[in-house]
Amino acid sequence: MRLFALNGSEHLGGAVAKTLGATLDPHEERDFEDGEHKARPLVCVRGEDVYVLHSLAGGDGASANDRLMKLLFFLATCREHGAERVTAVAPYLAYSRKDRQTKARDPVTTRYVAQLFEAVGTDRIITLDVHNISAFQNAFRCETIHVDTRRLFVPVVERLAEGQPVTILSPDGGGVKRAQLLKEHLETDTDLKMGFGFLEKRRSRGVVSGDLFAGEVDGTVVFVVDDMISTGGTMLRAATACRERGAKAVHAIATHGLFSEGVEALFDSDAFDNIVVTDSLPAAAQAKTGHPSARLEIVSAAGLIADALKRLRDGGSICDLLGVES
Known part of the structure; x- marks a missing residue:
């Protein structure tokens, strides 16, 4: 080899x-x-x-x-x-x-x-x-x-939830299956009480729309799950909606941290308690160095x-x- x-x-x-x-x-x-x-x-x-x-x-x-x-x-x-x-x-x-x-x-x-x-x-x-x-x-x-x-994020969710009720949330309809699979994995491997939700999102010519919010997040620790974070706009939209509906805490989970131009709004926002990504891209480590105040956590996929x-x-x-x- x-x-x-x-x-x-x-x-x-x-x-x-x-x-x-x-x-x-x-x-x-x-x-x-x-x-x-x-x-x-x-x-x-x-x-x-x-x-x-x-x-x-x-x-x-x-x-x-x-x-x-x-x-x-x-x-x-x-x-x-x-x-x-x-x-x-x-x-x-x-x-x-x-x-x-x-x-x-x-x-x-x-x-x-x-x-x-x-x-x-x-x-x-x-x-x-x-x-x-x-x-x-x-x-x-x-x-x-x-x-x-998914297995990389199970101990992260368990630690950040601190035994409180959890809601796994997809920030758009396209990621529902991904979020459901993580929820099922957590139900198998932990004793956490689990809920589920998703947001409606439509993007056309750069304009994002959609008002539907499905799920109950009041009094729960919410984990917004996606495959990647680029500018962070989708994640911020989801976090804001969760905060408005009474979420105790909101955390972002994504495999790939691209952290493209404009992501500063995500790092500077108080909407998320933590942002967790893997080291699949060097941009994650660079973002952690460049934005030391950001609540960014990196788990290794190696x-x-x-x-x-x-x-x-x-x-x-x-x-x-x-x-x-x-």
Whole structure:
């Protein structure tokens, strides 16, 4: 097994390697003055089972497109030089949000990205909590591994709830299934009294609307659950609605902390008692450093990713990591 982490993903890659009891394999990356680049492994990959880790969100001067191309080219290079199998480990997979046509002549970018991975000879792709798991699985013809992060948040919810009644809330209708699954996991693993709710949300040409609030949050500790936080507008809208309806405390939970431009309003707001994300993206650690007063907590996904790689390497079962019944 060979494990590489491309530039910008070294911290998470190193943590995964350490959990596996290994070290990252060395590689070289060079950027040229005209914006082109090259990357190559510095160890022989012929006949090897190769895993390449790279999260595909823009930041630190590299766009999502830059990161996607670097990952694709590196996978292709390993295949070119005789790797027996190449697996892309993209904890955050770019373009997963655009998985269907909602306007005339819209792209279906999720499918196009899948075709790019397949074109360079990718055997398997591993990711954490994509926006729409059905669209992800249907877009790819190669093997897909969708690692579920719910287990990472169970002890967080139990600790922050402090034994009080809990409401799990989806900030929009599209995330209802995700929130329901976390609620079911908590009901199985904890003794907390659980409630459920969701908000109506429609977005058209950048305008968000919808007034329906389903669920009872009065006197409960609310956990607003989503797959990602970008500017934080959706989360703030949900938190404000919960506060207006008598919630004792409101916490945000999301796998991916993109923390894009405009997220300062989220960090400066008193609407949330805590914001909890994983380290799937370096933006989380950067936000914690850049906004020291923000109530931001980061839980590591390294052990979860390492567990998936170990099981794949050793031929073990990964059903429980995927959040599906065996």
